[in-house]
Amino acid sequence: EADIYQTPRYLVIGTGKKITLECSQTMGHDKMYWYQQDPGMELHLIHYSYGVNSTEKGDLSSESTVSRIRTEHFPLTLESARPSHTSQYLCASTPQTLGTEAFFGQGTRLTVV
């Protein structure tokens, strides 16, 4: 079983609030990712990280930000949540070696009201 955890699993929050979605992995993986997925739709990469102190934006523009201060931790922050941010957010990690299996967390389903 994959050792990658996301909290919270579900979050309902009011417009304008600041939120942080947590993602932690205990596998020592260097690469970590955040994806956004709307119901029945593809996953879209919004952020990724090569390792500590490395963060990059993905293909899908996002108003969120990320940080990577520790290898095992890759939190995603929304400074001011809006209803358009309502979605499922999935965190994933892979080892440094190319072409290896990706491990996903259980996801955080965010609803902004």
Next chain:
Amino acid sequence: KQEVTQIPAALSVPEGENLVLNCSFTDSAIYNLQWFRQDPGKGLTSLLLIQSSQREQTSGRLNASLDKSSGRSTLYIAASQPGDSATYLCAVSPTGTGGFKTIFGAGTRLFVKA
């Protein structure tokens, strides 16, 4: 630009039936192709990973094939069970992206009737 398409979008079969899910991708320059399972409201669970140099991988009742030159992969599920009901996603890791920009299909939603 790499695009991944999965057909059919949804599938309903009776228990016990063998079935095939299809995935196609537009650019054959990939490191690997991975099949995932996603239960409603949950994350993704990796089922099978096929490296670009491989033709197929098997795990239990699952068999995935890869034809890189034609840009196709199939996931074969033998003797389907109600517990197989989920969305199955195909994803490719294009070369030239450092393995980061994995491209996902929209998935095939499978329902196996008891």
